[in-house]
Ligand code: SF4
């Protein structure tokens with residue numbers, strides 16, 4: 173095919189795409205049966221036309237050209253009859269009814285929409301196949317429908333016009349779409365262009381994988397922040413974004429399968445699904461503005477679906493980025509036992525593959541980098557909203573720790589320092605890792621493991637477990653961003669989360685913590701004796717302590733993260749299943765860290781107890797301690813300081829070794845400029861917090877709550 177032919181084909185494809193976009197617009201605006209008939213007629217004409225071209229290009233010859241012209245002309249002619257019938261019927265009715273005549277409305281709007289969607293999908297599919305054949309490519313000789321679908325859809329002739337058609341449709345219907353959904357729709361349409369399976373060219377695969385991932389990350393960040401600022405969602409919006417994230421999950425899985433196995437069918441199916449949900453939604457744009465909106469925080473199943481779909485998409489996106497950007501380290505690195513043999517072997521191998529794939533990807537360079545960008549962006553939004561300087565600094569340190577310990581050390585520094593070390597090798601103390609389980613326990617590691625726990629213990633005694641659980645660990649970056657932090661409401665509303673509320677170490681908590689610590693001790697000895705040759709044990713083919721580490725932080729953590737709507741936020745802390753957190757919590761109990769109030773009296777008269785609503789680990793009993801003792805200690809408190817921000821009187825502060833030193837020096841614990849006196853009635857969190865106040869529309873960034881203070885200090889009553 174020469175340049176002129178290519179240009180001509182491109183121009184035809186673009187014109188057809190834009191005409192399809194106009195059909196979509198007319199379809200969305202059609203209200204009467206006749207207008208719906210015209211839309212379906214035009215869609216059918218497009219199909220008939222492209223089908224004729226398909227007949228010709230599938231076997232080009234003069235006879236097939238004649239045959240193609242006959243078939244498409246006949247199809248077009250026949251399609252006129254139903255339309256003419258519709259018009260004649262309406263005209264007859266108009267004559268009968270005279271002045272009272274009103275055009276017949278579309279009765280089954282949903283079926284009309286689905287028919288238009290099916291026509292568009294068929295049209296685009298035929299276009300993909302026909303233009304591929306016209307550009308000189310051969311049709312797949314084997315593989316049946318699966319190969320044909322991949323051949324038609326994973327082609328520039330399908331994806332590029334489709335993307336233009338979707339963007340054009342969103343622009344044409346912009347006045348019908350609320351801005352949030354319009355932005356998401358245009359971004360998802362752009363994503364169609366960035367489909368790696370369009371070409372085998374390595375530069376294209378690299379470029380489209382990276383840029384496509386960046387666009388998808390942008391969509392997820394936008395969506396998460398949107399639902400943070402719009403707590404009430406209309407059903408059309410919530411169903412749409414759920415379906416979209418589900419399709420993104422399939423698409424990323426398809427991309428991974430294509431990159432590793434060269435099979436493009438799953439990706440193609442995801443593209444067809446994405447296109448279908450887009451057109452189905454945009455053909456009824458007014459639904460996005462319909463009431464009643466419902467609070468998504470009261471819909472745990474929806475929130476779970478959203479988190480689970482986003483996680484699946486990110487998991488496969490991380491794996492795809494790993495194999496594209498670091499093929500030497502990751503291509504072929506994820507385990508694949510054969511899915512064959514008896515049912516027990518088959519089940520074991522499937523579980524083994526799934527477990528180590530999840531563990532391998534979630535600890536990999538690009539997955540962690542991508543999650544850092546995505547969840548880190550939500551933390552940055554949170555920092556902008558935060559009113560406490562100490563909390564802003566903590567969150568900035570938390571982001572820095574994530575960048576250094578989750579990505580730089582394990583992925584850059586160690587690989588340069590120890591080029592022969594296995595990918596993902598962690599060194600406690602120097603790099604983020606949770607002590608035991610970072611590697612099999614051999615005597616040469618004793619010192620470094622010991623140092624790790626010394627650091628955990630000393631910092632927990634001096635500053636509380638927040639050094640680990642709110643700064644060093646990767647977990648708080650995921651928990652602390654605007655949207656996920658909002659999910660702390662599930663600590664109260666979910667059945668399981670509710671059982672772990674409060675600072676009391678319930679029997680359920682004790683059981684979880686007991687099993688966790690017993691497992692840690694057990695696997696540590698097993699690992700050590702295994703390394704000494706005294707025992708010969710492994711779990712799922714891996715050293716026992718390394719297995720527990722991966723089970724806790726690479727597999728279990730993510731499963732419990734997506735199930736936040738059922739088990740509550742910060743569940744590693746609330747449920748006590750993280751051994752590092754448990755150890756840090758125990759040392760915190762012995763140290764200086766506690767929450768203190770400036771005035772017990774203020775807490776006694778406080779009716780809103782907003783501090784408990786701000787707490788992401790559900791320490792609902794703290795006001796009682798403030799009222800009686802003026803302070804509160806709990807091994808579960810991980811020092812995120814949300815309660816400090818939530819208290820509308822500015823009555824609360826975190827006290828650690830620095831405050832103890834000040835006291836010993838005879839100076840006030842908190843600087844006078846940081847203390848403010850309540851004046852009049854306190855505003856409640858729902859009236860002051862940007863987070864909660866934004867339930868329906870949301871404030872612009874930078875808006876700060878304005879508690880009613882007069883700037884002077886209350887008397888410290890201790
Ligand atoms: S409990 Fe464990 S996983 Fe959770 S924040 Fe603390 S150290 Fe991290």
Ligand code: SF4
Pocket residue numbers: 769774775778779780781782783784795798818819820821822823824
């Ligand atoms: S919100 Fe403030 S004043 Fe009210 S109980 Fe909590 S710390 Fe005390």
